[in-house]
Amino acid sequence: MSYVMxxxxxxxxxxxxxxxxxxLGYLIKQGAGALSLEFFTSMPKPVGEAGxxxxxxxxxxxxxxxxxxxxxLPIGIGAGLYLAERGGTRLANLVRFLADxxxxxxSIVMGIFAWEFLVRPIGHxxxxxxxxxxxxMMIPLVTRTTEExxxxxxxxxxEAALALGxxxxxxxxxxxxxxxxGGIVTGVLVAVARVAGETAxxxxxxxxxxxxxxxxxxxxxxxxxxxxxxxxxPYDEWHAQAWAGALVLIALILIISVISxxxxxxxxGRAND
Amino acid sequence: xxxxxxxxAPAPTATTxxxxxxxxxxxxxxxxxxALHDITLSIAPRAVTALIGPSGCGKSTFLRSINRLNELxxxxxxxxEIRLDGENIYQKGMDVVTLRQxxxxxxxxxxxxxxxxxxxxxxxxxxxxxxxxxxxDAIVESALRRAxxxxxxxxxxxxxxxxxxxxxxxxxxxxxALANDPEVLLLxxxxxxxxxxxxxxxEELVYELKRDLTIVIVTHNLQQAARISDRTAFFYLGKxxxxxxxxxxxxxxxxxxxxxxxxxRFG
Numbered sequence: 001m002s003y004v005m006x007x008x009x010x011x012x013x014x015x016x017x018x019x020x021x022x023x024l025g026y027l028i029k030q031g032a033g034a035l036s037l038e039f040f041t042s043m044p045k046p047v048g049e050a051g052x053x054x055x056x057x058x059x060x061x062x063x064x065x066x067x068x069x070x071x072x073l074p075i076g077i078g079a080g081l082y083l084a085e086r087g088g089t090r091l092a093n094l095v096r097f098l099a100d101x102x103x104x105x106x107s108i109v110m111g112i113f114a115w116e117f118l119v120r121p122i123g124h125x126x127x128x129x130x131x132x133x134x135x136x137m138m139i140p141l142v143t144r145t146t147e148e149x150x151x152x153x154x155x156x157x158x159e160a161a162l163a164l165g166x167x168x169x170x171x172x173x174x175x176x177x178x179x180x181x182g183g184i185v186t187g188v189l190v191a192v193a194r195v196a197g198e199t200a201x202x203x204x205x206x207x208x209x210x211x212x213x214x215x216x217x218x219x220x221x222x223x224x225x226x227x228x229x230x231x232x233x234p235y236d237e238w239h240a241q242a243w244a245g246a247l248v249l250i251a252l253i254l255i256i257s258v259i260s261x262x263x264x265x266x267x268x269g270r271a272n273d
Numbered sequence: 274x275x276x277x278x279x280x281x282a283p284a285p286t287a288t289t290x291x292x293x294x295x296x297x298x299x300x301x302x303x304x305x306x307x308a309l310h311d312i313t314l315s316i317a318p319r320a321v322t323a324l325i326g327p328s329g330c331g332k333s334t335f336l337r338s339i340n341r342l343n344e345l346x347x348x349x350x351x352x353x354e355i356r357l358d359g360e361n362i363y364q365k366g367m368d369v370v371t372l373r374q375x376x377x378x379x380x381x382x383x384x385x386x387x388x389x390x391x392x393x394x395x396x397x398x399x400x401x402x403x404x405x406x407x408x409x410d411a412i413v414e415s416a417l418r419r420a421x422x423x424x425x426x427x428x429x430x431x432x433x434x435x436x437x438x439x440x441x442x443x444x445x446x447x448x449x450a451l452a453n454d455p456e457v458l459l460l461x462x463x464x465x466x467x468x469x470x471x472x473x474x475x476e477e478l479v480y481e482l483k484r485d486l487t488i489v490i491v492t493h494n495l496q497q498a499a500r501i502s503d504r505t506a507f508f509y510l511g512k513x514x515x516x517x518x519x520x521x522x523x524x525x526x527x528x529x530x531x532x533x534x535x536x537x538r539f540g
Contacts, residue, residue, distance in 0.1 A: 088347070156384035160446070163342055163378035164397040165370045165453060174400075179387055 027250060031243035039244055043212055044226075047235050054245050056212045060127070060221035061252075063214060064206060065196055067131020072138030072195075073188060077177075079139070080146025080184075085172055087147075096147075103140035110137055111201035119205055127213075127220035130206025134195040141194065145187025149180040182263055189260035193253045199224035223249045291358050292318040292456035292487035294339065299353035301334055303346060308334045310512045312353070316504075318456075321479060321488045323502035323519065325495060327539065331511040332491045336459050339489065340376040341369055357457070374401050377450030381462040383442040385434035385449070390426050393434045393445055397453040412452055420448035421478050440471025447478065458482065460490040464497065476501050495535055499523050507531045 038053050045052030079099070083092050114133035119125055153176045161171040177184070202208070208225040209218070223245055230242035294316035301309035309331045316322045324332040337343040339355060341362060354361045362372055374397070385393050394413045413430070417423040422444045426437070434445055443463060450458060460479070464472040479488055479501050492498050498505055499519060506516040507528070515528045526532040533539055 154384070156380060156382055157386065159342065159378075159380060160384040160386065160449075161396075162345065163340060163373055163380075164449065165372075165374040165401050167370055168345075170400065175386060 024250065027243060027247045030240070031245075031247035034240040034244035035247060039241075039248070044210060044241070047233075047238070050237065052241070054221075054223065054226055054241065054248070056209065057221040057223045057226040057245065058248065059212075059214065060206070060209070061196060061223045061249075063127055063216075063220060064131045064134060064202070064222055065192055067128060067216070068135035068138055068195055069188075069192065071132055071135030072142055072191065076139045076142025076188075076191075077146050077184065079143040081150055081172060081177060083143065083147040084150035085176070087151075095143075099140040099143045102136075103144070105137075106200075107137060107198050108200040108203075110134075111203060111205055114201065115204045122217075125205060125207035125219040127206055127216045127218065130202045130220065130222065131216075133201040133205045134198050137195050137198065137201065138191040141191035142184075142188055145190070146180070146184050149183030149187065150176055152183070153179045185263050186260045189256050189263070193256040193260075196253055196256070197224055197249055199228055223252075290318045293358055294457065294487065294489075295354075295356040295359075297354045297356070299335075299338065299355060300351060301331075301338060301343065302348075302350040303334075304348035308511050309338070309351075310510075312513050314506060314513055314516050316487060316489060318487045319483055319485065320503040321483050321490060321501055323498035323505045324489065324491045324508060325493075325498050325505060325534070326508035326514075327534065328493075330508040332506075332508045333461055334511075335508065336378075336461055336489060336491050339457065339459055340373050340378055342373075342378065370401070374453045375455055376457040376459060377453055377455035378459040379443070379446050379450055379461065379463050381465055383439060383446050383466075385437075385442050385445050387433070387435055389431045390434050390437070390445060391430040394448050394452045397449060401453060416448040416452035417445075419451050419482065420444045421474065421481070422448055438471070440467050440474060443467060443471070443475060444478065447475075447482075451482075455486070457487040457489065460488065462491055462493060465493060472497075495523075507534060509534070 036053075038051055040053060040058060041055055042051070042053040043056055044054065079095060083096055086092055110133050114129050114136070118129035118132055122129075157175055157179060158171055161175040162168070166175070202222050202225050206222055206225065207219040208229060209221040213220055227242045227245040227249065230238040230245065233239070233242075296312055296314050296316075299309060299312040300307065312335060324336060326332050334343060338351065339357075339362075343349050343351075351363065355363065357372070357375065361367070386396065388396075391413055394416050395409050398409060398412050414423060414427075417426060422441060425441060426432075426445075434442065437445060447458075447463075464475045467475065476497065479490065482488060483503075490498075490502065502519045504516065505519045505522045507514045507522070507526075507530075509530055515522060515526060515531045517527075522531065523535055526535060
């Protein structure tokens with residue numbers, strides 16, 4: 001009987017990775033053809049012309065990640081530190097609960113919200129609005145990972161610092177946060193990977209841009225948006241470009257995930273006494 | 274010790290002996306639970322004072338009151354005075370940071386920072402006094418020498434402190450506390466998790482250090498208290514039952530409860 005059980009779980013484990021393998025395989029098959037150095041260095045070509053690339057969208061996605069990080073990381077890490085160090089208060093419980101709610105919020109809702117408060121008052125779409133929308137999505141992810149990681153820092157380490165005459169803020173920043181840094185970096189990278197592929201919140205915030213723009217106050221291109229636009233177009237060349245764009249996006253996220261795993265290993269190996 | 278090694282505390286000279294602790298009517302509560310009742314005692318400088326008593330008797334609470342580490346616990350309250358060199362450490366305007374530089378502490382479970390040996394020792398002076406680099410090297414070496422660790426680690430100061438053995442890590446924690454040049458050193462069962470040889474090293478160290486420090490040590494090990502301390506205080510149920518010269522207290526205790534404890538009838 002237990003052999004059957006083992007066999008079943010092995011099959012389930014195999015099936016679990018089928019989607020990823022299938023998606024990756026199909027993406028490579030469809031997208032690798034359109035992928036070339038040109039894809040990373042040149043602008044999209046008009047319909048009917050061969051070649052062209054998505055440099056504007058790749059750069060746009062990186063800029064959006066940058067904006068999102070400068071919104072999401074300070075708030076998320078600060079809130080996580082608060083929750084871990086002052087976890088028992090009523091405010092802490094409220095923040096923790098709301099962070100979980102925010103985490104489950106559909107991303108399209110986040111986009112609508114950003115549109116209402118960042119696009120409409122200004123009068124046009126902008127990179128800032130898009131970055132803020134996905135940055136807000138990073139906050140709960142970063143908050144909860146930071147809290148978890150800071151909690152794993154042993155109380156004895158805090159006491160050691162305090163007993164040496166460290167002020168409390170210095171203990172939190174220099175000892176606690178730095179000890180937990182490996183885990184926090186991982187959480188941050190996971191959050192970045194997660195929002196890098198978001199499309200819905202960008203639809204009516206960053207909006208996309210067929211031209212090359214790095215202006216933060218103007219609409220900006222993004223890989224997921226470009227893939228969306230190209231995929232629903234009627235042109236075969238654009239479909240190929242969409243596959244290539246999707247492949248680049250997946251590769252980007254995969255690279256971030258691999259880096260995060262690497263960071264975990266090198267940091268955690270040391271932190272364990 | 275050179276003048277460069279005195280970053281935080283006023284330099285003790287031959288005439289002024291610092292590090293005297295006087296406790297008067299000290300009470301301490303964790304929320305509604307009273308952990309210490311009306312403690313009055315004096316701790317002599319340049320001597321080892323052992324605090325003994327069964328688990329939960331308040332000896333650790335008392336130890337942590339001397340550097341005000343207890344007040345971080347939510348709901349903690351106290352009344353009464355603890356004076357360090359005549360100055361009430363609980364008075365308004367007393368800087369806790371300065372106090373904790375003057376009163377160093379070493380814990381039961383060694384807790385070096387996950388950093389290099391050098392950085393562990395340099396942390397306190399670096400934060401508290403910001404000496405220049407040359408001073409810092411001298412402070413680190415001096416602290417490690419005083420902790421009898423220098424010869425074992427001088428060739429690998431940049432290695433992770435966590436690579437050291439338990440006994441070495443504990444002596445590193447002592448060196449880390451010494452680098453602040455404290456007047457008082459609080460030891461909370463510093464050897465209870467160490468093997469006999471490492472314990473012996475820590476005990477020898479305590480004996481060396483009392484020449485220029487006030488040492489207060491909490492221990493569950495009565496033989497250890499008898500071996501290394503000059504004076505012993507017996508705590509029971511949050512009260513100070515008896516305090517006196519170690520030899521006298523162990524050979525002819527005045528209180529029945531003291532006698533019962535040191536002869537092993539309870540605890």
